[in-house]
Amino acid sequence: MTQLSDDCHTSLFRILWDSGEGSDDSDVLVAAFALESTRESARRFFGAALALIAGRPAGELDLSRLDSYRDLVNNGISDDEDLRVFETAWRGVTVTGWVGRPLFLTTDPTLVGKWAQLQADLAVQAAHDAIGRAGARDA
Structure with a gap:
């Protein structure tokens, strides 16, 4: 199981950017x-980097929720604390939303590895759910 690096534990930040580029004109x-x-x-870094990516001045970007690794761990609920950096929504004690469009502005391989691990786990869960639904219909 992939673990985030010590650098991530001490220096990781996540910001949410409403790019306005979604399907059906919905915000993503x-x-x-x-x-x-x-x-x-x-x-400052996110403002400058995302302004370059968006091709707009930083002041025109819709940025919110700047959180540190510690903030994300404290607010998350996953048993694996490192996965909490990818949580976006909860219902009770269940994570109901995960980062769907990550932008990794770092070369730390453990962050990408952890996200890939999450994607594999979510795919397995989706497959189990689909098999369960198919089995219920056949019964």
């Missing part, structure tokens, strides 16, 4: 991740 949140030394340096 992009979760951008970076390693920075402080919250303020993370805010």
Whole structure:
């Protein structure tokens, strides 16, 4: 099982960017991740990097929820604390939303590896759910 690096544990930040580029004109949140030394340096970095990507001034971007690794762990509920950096919604003690459009603005391979592990786990769960539904119809 992939574990996030010590750098992620101490310096990871995530911001949500409403890119406005979704299907059916719906807003789609992009979760951008970076390693920075402080919250303020993370805010500046995300503003500059996402402005370049979007081709718009940073002041025109819809950025929200700048959270550190510790913030995300404290607010999340997954048994695997490292997975909490990808949580976006909850219902009781169940995670109901995960990052769907990550933007990794770091070269830390453990972050991408953890996201890939999550995607594999979600695919297995979806397959089990589909098999369960098919079995229920056949009964």
